[in-house]
Amino acid sequence: MHRIATRAIRPSYHRCCCFSTSKPSFLKSTTTKTQSQQWTRPKPLLLVSTTANGSFLLSSGLPFRLHTKTTTKAVQIGSCSSPATPSEIEHYESVHHHEPSRFFIIRLCQRLLVFLDDWVLEPLLTLRRLAHILILFSPVVVTAPVVFLGSRIDAQERSGTLWWYEFLAKQMERAGPTFIKLAQWIASRTDLFPIALCSRLSKLHSHVDPHPFSYTKKVVEDAFGRPIEEVLAVLEPKPLGVGAIAQVYKAVLRPTVLPEHDNRAVAIKVLHPKARQIVQRDLTIMEYGAKLLTLIPTMQWLSLPDEVRVFGEMMKEQLDLRGEASNLSRFNDYFQNDRQVKIPRPLEQFSTRDMLIEEYERAIPLDVFLNQASYARQHDLVPVFAKKLADIGLNAFLHMLIFFNFVHADLHPGNIMVEFYKPSAHHPLRSTWSKWMGRELRDEGEWAVDRILKVQHDPAAIQHELEQLEQEGYTPRLVFIDTGLVNELNDVNRRNFLDLFQAIANFDGYRAGELMVERCRSPEIVLQPDVFALRMQNLILGLKQSTFHLGAVKIGNLLHETMNMVRSHHVKMEGDFINVVVSIMLLEGIGRQLNPDLDLLKNALPVLRDYSIKEGRKVAMEDPQLKNAHWLKVWIFLELRNYLGRNTRDEDWLQLW
Numbered sequence: 001m002h003r004i005a006t007r008a009i010r011p012s013y014h015r016c017c018c019f020s021t022s023k024p025s026f027l028k029s030t031t032t033k034t035q036s037q038q039w040t041r042p043k044p045l046l047l048v049s050t051t052a053n054g055s056f057l058l059s060s061g062l063p064f065r066l067h068t069k070t071t072t073k074a075v076q077i078g079s080c081s082s083p084a085t086p087s088e089i090e091h092y093e094s095v096h097h098h099e100p101s102r103f104f105i106i107r108l109c110q111r112l113l114v115f116l117d118d119w120v121l122e123p124l125l126t127l128r129r130l131a132h133i134l135i136l137f138s139p140v141v142v143t144a145p146v147v148f149l150g151s152r153i154d155a156q157e158r159s160g161t162l163w164w165y166e167f168l169a170k171q172m173e174r175a176g177p178t179f180i181k182l183a184q185w186i187a188s189r190t191d192l193f194p195i196a197l198c199s200r201l202s203k204l205h206s207h208v209d210p211h212p213f214s215y216t217k218k219v220v221e222d223a224f225g226r227p228i229e230e231v232l233a234v235l236e237p238k239p240l241g242v243g244a245i246a247q248v249y250k251a252v253l254r255p256t257v258l259p260e261h262d263n264r265a266v267a268i269k270v271l272h273p274k275a276r277q278i279v280q281r282d283l284t285i286m287e288y289g290a291k292l293l294t295l296i297p298t299m300q301w302l303s304l305p306d307e308v309r310v311f312g313e314m315m316k317e318q319l320d321l322r323g324e325a326s327n328l329s330r331f332n333d334y335f336q337n338d339r340q341v342k343i344p345r346p347l348e349q350f351s352t353r354d355m356l357i358e359e360y361e362r363a364i365p366l367d368v369f370l371n372q373a374s375y376a377r378q379h380d381l382v383p384v385f386a387k388k389l390a391d392i393g394l395n396a397f398l399h400m401l402i403f404f405n406f407v408h409a410d411l412h413p414g415n416i417m418v419e420f421y422k423p424s425a426h427h428p429l430r431s432t433w434s435k436w437m438g439r440e441l442r443d444e445g446e447w448a449v450d451r452i453l454k455v456q457h458d459p460a461a462i463q464h465e466l467e468q469l470e471q472e473g474y475t476p477r478l479v480f481i482d483t484g485l486v487n488e489l490n491d492v493n494r495r496n497f498l499d500l501f502q503a504i505a506n507f508d509g510y511r512a513g514e515l516m517v518e519r520c521r522s523p524e525i526v527l528q529p530d531v532f533a534l535r536m537q538n539l540i541l542g543l544k545q546s547t548f549h550l551g552a553v554k555i556g557n558l559l560h561e562t563m564n565m566v567r568s569h570h571v572k573m574e575g576d577f578i579n580v581v582v583s584i585m586l587l588e589g590i591g592r593q594l595n596p597d598l599d600l601l602k603n604a605l606p607v608l609r610d611y612s613i614k615e616g617r618k619v620a621m622e623d624p625q626l627k628n629a630h631w632l633k634v635w636i637f638l639e640l641r642n643y644l645g646r647n648t649r650d651e652d653w654l655q656l657w
Contacts, residue, residue: 077089077092077225083224083225083226084225085349085350086223086224086225086349086350086351086352086355087322087348087349087350087351087352088349089223089224089225089352090223090352090353122281125277125281126281126284126285129278129281129282129285130285132175133175133282133285136171136174136175137171137175139167139171140164140167140168140171143164143167144164146160146161146163146164147160147161147164148160150163157194157196161196162196162200165194165196165197165200165201166200168197168200168201169183169200169201169203172201176278176279176282177244177245177272177275177278177279178278178279178282178283178286178315179282180244181244181245181315181318183201184201184202184244184410184412202412209242210239210242210247211247211270211272211273213237215270215273216247216249216268216270217235219270219271219354219355220232220268220270220355223350223352223354223355224350230254230256231253231254231257232251232252232253232254233252233253233254233263234250234251234252234265235249235250235251235252235268236249236250236251237249240267241414243482245271245272245275245279245318245319246269246270246271246272246275246321246356247269247270247272248267248268248269248270249267249268249270250265250266250267250268250360251265251266251267251268252264252265252266253266253357258347258350261347264359264360265359265360265362266347266357266358266359266360267344267357267358267359267360267361268355268356268357269321269324269355269356269357269358270354270355271319271321271353271354271355275319276319279315279316279319283308283311283312283315286308286311286312287305287308287309287312290304290305290307290308291304291305303521303522303572314485317484317485318484318485319353320353321351321352321353321354321355321356321484322348322351322352322353322356323484324346324356324482324483324484325346325348325351325356325358326348327483327484327486328343328344328345328346328358328483329345329346329348330406331343331406331408331480331483332345334399334400334403334404334406335396335399338396339421339423339477340392340395340396340475340476340477340478341392341396341477341478341480342361342419342477342478342479342480343479343480343481343483344358344359344360344361344479344481345358345359346358346359347359361417361419361479361481362419362446362449362450363417363418363419363449363479364417364418364419364449364452364453364456365413365414365417365418366389366413366414366416366417366418366478366590367413367414368418368452368456368462369385369386369389369418369594370413370590370593370594371459372384372386372459372462372463372466373386373593373594374593375459375463376463381463383594384463384466384467384469384470385466385470385475385476386594386595387594387595388475388476389418389476389478389594390590390591390592390594390595390598391595391603392476392477392478393416393478393587393590393591394587394588394591394598394600394603394604395603395606395607396478396480397411397583397584397587398603398604398607399607401580402607402608402611403607403611405488405489405494406486406487406488407486407487407488407580407583408480408483408485408486408583409485409486409487409579409583410482410483410484410485411480411583411586411587411590412586413590414482415480415481415482416478416479416480416481416590417478417479417481418476418477418478418479419445419449419476419477419478419479420445420448420449420469420474420475420476420477421445421474421475421477422444422445422472422473422474422475423473423475424473445474445477448469448474451465451469452465452466452469487576487579487580487583488576489576489577489580490576492519492574493574493576493577495519496515496516496519496573496574496577497577497580507540507541507543508537508540509533509536509537509538509539509540509541510533510534510536510537511533512536512540513529513532513533513534513535513536513537514529514533516532516536516566516571516573517529517532517533517571520571520572520573521572521573521574522570522572525570525572526569526570526571527568527569527570528569529569531569532565532569532571535565536562536565539558539561539562539565543558559581559584559585562581563581584600588600
């Protein structure tokens with residue numbers, strides 16, 4: 001194979017050279033030119049200068065490079081005028097990597113190496129990993145009784161309990177990416193675990209030791225098949241963020257790489273070294289552990305091996321960054337006409353399994369606004385933009401759920417950021433009039449972001465700046481990042497989810513309970529299905545009473561109680577269905593930190609109205625009696641609730657007069 005590839009590119013050896021803007025200088029290598037070499041410089045000179053913010057400016061010190069085989073992979077696969085992109089290089093290598101050798105001895109040795117790797121080396125490494133996990137978590141088990149010691153802090157948790165939570169968090173962080181992801185899942189499940197534990201584990205969203213910068217440079221060079229100075233003009237060595245399985249850097253592509261992105265910053269996401277191997281070994285250990293736990297009679301209903309399989313599929317999806325690039329593209333298509341929501345646009349031609357390049361978004365972490373809203377209420381101030389941000393977030397989520405059936409499944413505050421923009425600068429009539437008058441309107445959103453970032457550690461200054469931005473006509477926009485995990489309900493799960501909303505519309509909780517039992521994964525192991533249906537009926541009746549008393553309906557509480565009943569009665573639901581339910585609870589919790597009076601049903605009304613107008617005619621033609629028009633029924637119910645709310649307020653005003 002190698003000889004064929006070499007013969008195909010040999011005619012271009014003497015003609016192919018990549019010129020730069022410096023003065024000509026024709027140099028040859030002092031080494032002997034072989035069949036596997038091209039003309040090259042004796043040693044390429046890399047000029048590196050450091051900017052004020054610590055970034056690396058990369059430039060080539062000589063006018064052109066006639067590459068060796070190790071530095072011209074992009075040219076060999078593509079051409080000198082159009083080098084192959086990382087995705088093309090990866091595809092080429094995946095096609096040609098497994099071609100068998102012509103020689104029997106080499107093929108035999110390759111098979112022997114594969115056998116030794118699969119059946120000797122990998123089991124030994126897995127056993128070593130198991131020993132590592134046992135060493136890490138044995139002290140956690142031994143020290144568990146300490147949770148009963150110490151005085152109570154804030155009348156909730158004992159000091160010993162808080163120490164043990166901190167110790168558990170540190171051990172899970174040391175255990176690697178799989179357990180960090182497990183910790184992130186626990187942190188989002190405040191309905192199942194103590195709030196203090198979730199608070200301790202939530203820091204694992206960002207506080208992870210970064211991998212070496214040299215490894216990042218190697219991944220970028222291997223992906224592009226060229227030296228890094230030929231690809232990037234600027235690369236900041238300090239990561240923007242460090243996650244469980246990857247970390248992100250800010251960089252600037254050279255104009256020769258992508259002319260349309262001239263001098264525009266990009267974000268480069270690079271997978272941690274050996275992440276796949278560690279995750280695979282952890283999943284193997286979890287699989288055997290789940291099978292052992294299933295031998296306990298009371299644990300059989302959990303179907304732990306199936307849960308490990310689902311968790312493994314989720315982890316493997318995140319270990320291929322091409323999937324995240326595809327998700328980013330889909331979200332961009334869905335929200336392309338929405339100015340209040342922004343998703344970074346990926347450069348899919350530059351994305352591989354180990355590297356993702358996307359547009360860089362300079363924005364403010366949502367945590368800044370969550371803390372600011374709490375500060376404002378403590379000091380009897382009006383939180384600026386808090387209600388607006390809560391409404392934008394819920395509106396975006398409801399569109400993902402109802403319109404697109406494509407939901408971001410990792411919506412914790414670390415994956416939500418805030419930008420600013422001026423709506424007046426995008427108004428067609430105003431912009432046309434301003435141009436005609438010689439005063440062009442400009443949207444200086446990045447300048448507004450910089451104003452907040454400069455004072456992000458001073459709550460009083462943030463409050464002042466936000467008030468000024470509001471007066472200047474700025475409005476916030478949410479930026480959703482890290483789309484590696486998404487939920488896309490299949491027909492069965494979507495029908496189950498819609499039936500839950502139909503129960504809300506009809507207040508028929510008993511029927512909803514029956515449907516959940518009938519359509520769960522193992523109806524035969526459900527405990528007391530009639531009692532479960534009755535408890536669902538009582539829950540929905542409580543919702544009905546709250547609704548017609550016009551109180552703010554806390555859907556998170558409703559779903560929380562539903563999940564508690566599902567767990568106690570062994571109603572095993574599909575994972576995607578549960579993930580959507582958890583996402584709703586999590587997002588409503590974030591929204592209520594911004595706006596305590598948040599009402600998810602009220603926010604759902606305009607979305608359902610738009611959906612009903614769009615789909616109503618189609619549904620009516622296919623289902624004249626509207627037996628399956630669940631969203632339409634929910635819409636009618638919410639319209640009635642909204643109407644009653646307006647009338648009741650009018651009656652209150654009349655009574656005052």
